[in-house]
Amino acid sequence: xxxxxxxxxxxxxxxxxxxxxxxxxxxxxxxxxxxxxxxxxxxxxxxxxxxxxxxxxxxxxxxxxxxxxxxxxxxxxxxxxxxxxxxxxxxxxxxxxxxxxxxxxxxxxxxxxxxxxxxxxxxxxxxxxxxxxxxxxxxxxxxxxxxxxxxxxxxxxxxxxxxxxxxxxxxxxxxxxxxxxxxxxxxxxxxxxxxxxxxxxxxxxxxxxxxxxxxxxxxxxxxxxxxxxxxxxxxxxxxxxxxxxxxxxxxxxxxxxxxxxxxxxxxxxxxxxxxxxxxxxxxxxxxxxxxxxxxxxxxxxxxxx
Numbered sequence: 001x002x003x004x005x006x007x008x009x010x011x012x013x014x015x016x017x018x019x020x021x022x023x024x025x026x027x028x029x030x031x032x033x034x035x036x037x038x039x040x041x042x043x044x045x046x047x048x049x050x051x052x053x054x055x056x057x058x059x060x061x062x063x064x065x066x067x068x069x070x071x072x073x074x075x076x077x078x079x080x081x082x083x084x085x086x087x088x089x090x091x092x093x094x095x096x097x098x099x100x101x102x103x104x105x106x107x108x109x110x111x112x113x114x115x116x117x118x119x120x121x122x123x124x125x126x127x128x129x130x131x132x133x134x135x136x137x138x139x140x141x142x143x144x145x146x147x148x149x150x151x152x153x154x155x156x157x158x159x160x161x162x163x164x165x166x167x168x169x170x171x172x173x174x175x176x177x178x179x180x181x182x183x184x185x186x187x188x189x190x191x192x193x194x195x196x197x198x199x200x201x202x203x204x205x206x207x208x209x210x211x212x213x214x215x216x217x218x219x220x221x222x223x224x225x226x227x228x229x230x231x232x233x234x235x236x237x238x239x240x241x242x243x244x245x246x247x248x249x250x251x252x253x254x255x256x257x258x259x260x261x262x263x264x265x266x267x268x269x270x271x272x273x274x275x276x277x278x279x280x281x282x283x284x285x286x287x288x289x290x291x292x293x294x295x296x297x298x299x300x301x302x303x304x305x
Contacts, residue, residue, distance in 0.1 A: 004039065004040070004041050005038070005039045005117060005305070006036070006037070006038045006305070007036070007037045007038075007113055007116045007117065007303060007304070007305055008034065008035070008036050008037075008303070008304045008305075009034070009035040009036075009037065009109050009112050009113050009116070009301065009302075009303050009304075010032050010033075010034055010035075010301065010302050010303075010304070011032065011033050011035070011105045011108050011109040011112065011144055011300075011301040012028045012029055012030065012031065012032055012033075012101075012105070012143075012144060012147070012297045012299070012300065012301070013028075013029040013031035013032070013033075013093075013094040013100045013101050013102075013105060013294075014026050014027060014028055014029060014100065014101030014104055014105070014140045014143045014144050014257075015027050015029060015099070015100060015101070015173070015256040015257060015261075015263050016099075016101065016139035016140045016143075016256075016257040016258075017139065017226070017229065017230075017254065017255065017256075017257060017258075018208055018212070018224070018254055018263075019204065019205075019208055019223070019224035019225060019226045019230070019252075019254040020200075020201040020202075020204035020205040020208060020223070020224070020225065020226045020228070021139075021151070021205045021208060021209070022201065022226065022228045022229050023137050023139050024139055024151055024152055024153060024205065025139060025149070025150070025151055025152075025205065025208065025209065026101075026138075026139040026140050026142055026143040026144075026149070026150050026152070027143055027148075027149050027150075027166075027212070027296055028143040028144065028146070028147045028148060028149075028150075028296060028297040028298075028299070028300055029100070029101075029171065029173075029294050029295075029296065029297055030294045030295045030296070030297045031093055031094055031100065031292060031294055032093055032094075033090060033091065033092050033093060033094050033102075033105045033106075033109060034090070034091040034093075035067070035088065035089070035090050035091075035109045035113060036087075036088070036089045036090075036091075037086065037087070037088050037113045037117070038086070038087040038088075039083040039085065039086055039117060040083075040085035040086070040087060041085065044085065045084040045085045046084075046085060046086075047063050047068065047082075047085075047086050047088070048063065048086070048087045048088065049062075049063035049065070049067075049068060049088045049089075049090075050088070050089050050090070051089075051090040051091075051092055052089075052090070052091050052092070053090075053091055053092040053093055054092040054093060054094055054095045054096060054102070055092055055095070055096040055102070056092070058096065059090070059092070063088075065106065066103055066106040066107060066110070066134075067088070067090065067106040067107075067109055067110040067113075068088065068110065069110070070106065070107045070108075070109075070110030070111050070114070070131075070134055071110040071111070071113055071114040072114075073110075073111075073114075073130065073134060074110070074111050074114035074115060074118075074122070074130060075114055075118070077130060078118060078121050078122075080118060083117065088113075090109075095175060095261075096179070097179040097180060097181050097182075098175050098179075098256075098257075098260070098261050099175075099180070099255065099256040099257035099258055099259045099260060099261040100173070100175075100256060100257065100261055101140040101143075101144060101257065103135065103140070103182070104131070104135060104140035104141045104144045105144055107131050107134050107135055107141055107144075108127075108131055108141055108144040108145050108300075108301050109301065111127050111130060111131055112127070112301045112302075112303055113303070115127060116303045116305065124145060124146070125159075127145060128141065128142060128145055128146075128159050128161065129157070129158070129159055131144075131145065132154065132159045137154075138152035138154065138159050138161065139152060140257065142159070142161045143163075143300065144300055144301060145300045145301055146161065146163045146300045147163070147297055147298050147299040147300035148163045148164055148165050148166060148296065148297075148298055148300075149163070149164040149165075149166055149209065149212050149213065149296065150162065150163050150164070151164075151209060164209065164212070164213045165213075165298060166212055166213060166215070166296040166298075167214075167215035168295050168296070169212070169215060169217075169265055169295060169296055170265070170266055170267065170268045170271060170293075170295065171263060171264070171265055171293070171294050171295060171296070172247075172263075172264045172266060172271050172274050172275050172278075172291060172292075172293055173256060173261050173262070173263050173264075173291065173292040173293075173294065174243065174247075174261065174262050174264075174275060174278040174279060174282070174289050174290070174291045174292075175260065175261040175289060175290055175291075175292070176237060176238070176239065176240070176243075176260050176261075176282045176287045176288070176289045177287060177288040177289060177290070178237070178238070178260055178287060179260075180233070180236070180237065180258060180259045180260040182257070182258045184236075185233050185236075185258035185259055186258065188232045188233060188235075188236055189228075189229055189232050189233075190232065193227070193228055197227040197228060198228075200225075200227050201226060201227060201228050203223075204223045204224070204225060204226075207219065207223040208220065208223055208224055211223060211224075211252075212265075217251060217252060217265055217266070217267065220251075220252035220265055221248070221251055221252040221265075224252045224253065224254050224265075226254070226255075229255070229258075230244075230254065230255045233255055233258065233259050234255065234259070237259055237260045238282070238285040238286065238287045239281050239282040239283075239284060239285030239286075239287050240255075240259070240260065240262070240282075242281035242282075242284065242285070243262055243277075243278040243281035243282050243289075244262055245281075246274075246277035246278055246280070246281045247262055247264040247274055247277065247278050249277070250264060250266050250270050250273055250274035250277060251264055251265055251266035251267065251270065251274060252264065252265040252266075253265075262278060264278070271293055275291045275293075278291075279291065
């Protein structure tokens with residue numbers, strides 16, 4: 001490994017679940033975190049980490065975070081030592097605890113950085129397996145790695161993923177100014193579901209995949225419903241149910257990941273309308289919000305040396 005190496009990593013935000021695709025569907029978004037990693041050989045040893053943008057106040061309190069731990073995990077899995085002197089600078093555009101895959105971006109970004117420093121000993125599937133081990137489920141890490149829309153399933157110690165290219169759909173995301181950590185969002189889910197609810201989701205997950213692949217917004221609006229996670233999580237987001245219903249009146253809508261952000265797929269002419277409708281619903285519950293206008297990203301994480 002060259003110890004005088006500068007690497008730039010670019011990793012996208014992701015939206016998982018997408019209505020009925022609980023823990024199995026994920027979509028890369030054109031919102032990016034940028035990470036610069038420099039292995040130093042001529043200065044004092046140590047890890048120096050600095051973040052700007054989203055979450056900087058929290059992340060700059062310590063160099064021990066999900067990104068640096070993921071880097072260390074890959075070095076350990078390859079039987080190698082971390083470089084003695086590392087500078088890491090993260091420019092974050094993905095909000096933390098937002099349902100937009102900030103954790104997946106940190107994991108995938110850290111793994112991609114470490115893999116590049118070592119000369120890429122792991123291929124894409126090796127990175128996916130390790131990312132899934134760290135995250136615990138593949139729905140966000142798979143599209144962060146591969147780009148596009150990705151359907152994933154865990155089979156023993158293997159992650160099976162299939163990627164789909166999408167047309168340039170118009171996406172509006174509205175994030176209420178509150179945090180809903182994934183751990184908290186999972187705690188509100190029931191331990192079991194009925195057969196009817198499982199059947200409800202299975203068929204719709206297939207149809208959501210086809211609607212997104214084909215860019216069929218009419219079909220997407222009819223099938224992007226869920227009975228496994230959204231009804232339980234929306235109750236814990238002030239204004240969430242009203243904002244979700246307002247978005248559905250404009251197109252296809254879902255909770256993004258575990259929330260609290262909502263994602264809507266709409267005609268380009270309706271972007272301001274759906275953004276205003278969701279913001280108004282949150283405001284009526286006393287919750288400020290902010291919006292992101294984006295598109296699917298065909299590209300996953302990439303590294304430039």
